[in-house]
Amino acid sequence: MTEPDITPSEPVESKERVAHSIRTLRELVDYVAGKSLPSLTPEEGRVTESQPFPYLAIVGQHEMKLALLLGLINPNIGGILLIGPRGTAKTTAVRSLLNLLPLVDRSNCPYGCLPEDIEAGGIDAVCPDCAKKYGEGISLTLPDPVRLIELPLNARLEDVVGGIDERAALHERMRIRRGILAQADRNLLYIDEINLLGDEIMDSILDAAAQGNYTVRRGPISATYRARFVLIGSMNPEEGKLRPQILDRFGLRVIVHGLENIADRLEAYRRVQAYLANPRQMVGQFSGEMEAAASEIQAARERVRKVALPDRVANPAIALVQKMGIDSLRAEITWFESARAYAAADGREEVTAEDLQMVAPMALRLRRSNFMTEYLKGQMGEEKELKSLLNGLDRRRNARKKSKK
Ligand SMILES: [Zn+2]
DSSP states (O other): OOOOOOOOOOOOOOHHHHHHHOOSHHHHHHHHHTOOOOOOOOOTTOOOOOOOOOGGGSOSOHHHHHHHHHHHHOGGGOOEEEEOOTTSSHHHHHHHGGGGOOEEEEEOSTTOOOHHHHHHHOGGGSOHHHHHHHHTTOOSEEEEEOOEEEOOTTOOHHHHHEEEOTTSOSOHHHHEEEOHHHHTTTSEEEEETGGGSOHHHHHHHHHHHHHSEEEEEETTEEEEEEOOOEEEEEEOGGGOOOOHHHHHHOSEEEEOOOOOSHHHHHHHHHHHHHHHHOHHHHHHHTHHHHHHHHHHHHHHHHHGGGOBOOHHHHHHHHHHHHHTTOOOTHHHHHHHHHHHHHHHHTTOSBOOHHHHHHHHHHHHTTOSOHHHHHHHHHHHHHHHHHHHHHHHHHHHHHHHHHHHO
């Protein structure tokens, strides 16, 4: 067996160097794609804490990596669906986001109380502890990284929306156990094999995602929870279709293919082997770039609020959506929001036609529903039929009128 020909180890670049030579997140992603790994010493039989595979070390899959990063930068893109066969790094990519997740302000109370709750519903809208803190001027939130919440396929509806806690105190907010959806607030909610999830659970997730909150009712008790999350689903189409109305609810849709290029496949193999042999060292070799990417994402997330979409750029895009025969308004919402994220990732505050072009396939594919096209065609036929029947009725009536005379 010949030794794999790995380029002799270059010194790992210092953070300063990375920060200076790389201007934007986009450049950073491309830069790391061409990085070759120095050789690693296997770490024999050592128990290591779980370290996710470095996101930037995933070979190829440019569109998938871009879509997930856009989701971190702008939660308004409305979710991401990854469609592809097994073994195409879909789950790896999602879990690898862990070290790139930005910070958000989050409630530091187990019941999720927020100052907005008090502003909207008065002091009784929060738990007694938080009411006291609020009165004393103590903050109810802390900066905290976005989390990756995975929904297990065997989750019950009660786990998803929450259940009633008989042992808890009488305060209404405390009697209902927060479900996975409430825990997913301001986080990423990942569902692998989403096409196998039960309809009832899927509908409750999509409704919460669309509204940004949901209400649980148990007899006389009810509680409303915030659920502003970025939904990420992955599926293998060989294992079952996704209902068309569910497909439409996802902003970006990425078709994930296996790597086609032989050199890419070999590089992917080597990186996975290196990771398995010595995760800590392998992760360390990408840590400079990962830290640079994480701070770029945080900056882009703040910048995206200021990114403008000029009419002259938006109008031709809407015309194109119409020309494609796409009815769903979600098409342009997603398209524009992801283009804004793309511009923010490039350090700009205005969307260009090129930004729209870069994200168009992800935002627009699988939007045209065969069902709707056929349905409308059929409907048109029905309308025509109805009209001619009514005309016939008119003629007969006129004929009767004439015969009476
Ligand atoms: Zn509280």
